[in-house]
Amino acid sequence: MSGHQQEHPGSEQQMTPPTDCGEESYRGSGRLEGKVALITGADSGIGRAVAIAFAREGADVAFGHLPVEEDDGREVERLVTGAGRRALRVPGDLADPQACRDLVARTLEEFGRLDVLVNNAAFQMVRERLEDVPDEEWDHTIAVNLDAMFHITKAALPHLEAGASIINTTSVNSDNPPPGLIAYDTTKAGIANFTAALARQYGDRGIRANSVAPGPIWTPLIPATMPPEAVEAFGTDTPLGRAGQPVELAPVYVMLASDESSYVSGARIAVTGGTPIL
Template structure:
């Protein structure tokens, strides 16, 4: 099987327009059926990749969507907002750096100001960088990975919980890397394992209040983060080692997030759902 993408690189954080081939976020394929009608939703990292696919799906299912993103990703964020608005729903854009706890709280404050509540929170934003050994990881890069992937998860969720009622859903993006950690992504691996455990504990804490918490564990998914954080030769082989022999598309993740966000999953909490192309998780 030939590689589905050529060797390539981008400057971090990476942009959709630079991907070769272009990623599929369900722009032409996702069809909604009212499963999230009227829900107020928040997606961090909602400008591109998995976050864009989830935002499109949520809007087509009837949800209003606030997306958080880095200021450098404004063009991608506005494109995502366009798809939300095309579905007839409200799109709210909140740029900023999730490594700043104040910005994490700003996202929640803005959602409450715009929507009056939060029904669904998707903690999806993440940072990674490929390094050959632990000694090659700069201290500040380790700190940034923890801040964006774990600390922001804590700050956003803590701020959101007082504004969520029974029936609310929290969905956190973890990774197959939590179970099959590539050595060159050691910092990212550690955060994704942390997210899995955070989610499991959260489900137990807030189940009595009727708030569900679940996580999605993607395998290799074709997003701008890949050429922006990996060497070109790694990009060329990205996803080739899965049983399906290719990376997944963001559109292939979105239905799982919709299911977990919907009231149809009212007894699903503490779950971790693998979307990995056949790579097992424990």
């Protein structure tokens, strides 16, 4: 996968080659009609593809993104409203627990309910050795990838009704951790276990919790956090021999969000280009 480097957090508008988040290709069929969804990290990549798909399936969409990602966030807002659905865009840094709680509160104020929660926002940075990981970078990775999921889910749970769906983005890295992403790997394994426990805790309320485990997906996070040689080879070691596009994950999130998956809870679904997960 050739491409140029970007400064973190990266931008969809600077991607070469461009990503496919379903802007032109995703066609909905009313599978989420009447639902309200909240998605974190939806300005680009997987979150953007999920926001587009959810809107075209009939859901109103609230979503968060970093304040510096304003341009990408406004484009997602345009795509959601262009599908005829209501959009709520809430910039904020989810490393701050109050920003997590505010995101849920704003969603409830705007829409009066919450049916689908997608914890997707993530941070990573390649470091060759553990000694190369700055303490503050370790703490930030935990804060964005794990702590934010905890704070957002905790704030949302009192407002979720039977039939609600929580979907968390884990990774193939949780089973097969590349050494250069040790902090990210650790959080993704934690997300998988958090989700499995959540499904068992809240099944008696009719709330489902599942996770999606992407493999190498071409998003702005890749050229913004990986060295050029890793970007060049990105995804070539999968059985399908290529990186995936964000739109290729969207149908899995739609399925897990929809009432069609009413007996699916505690699952972890691999979208990895053929690399198995345990």
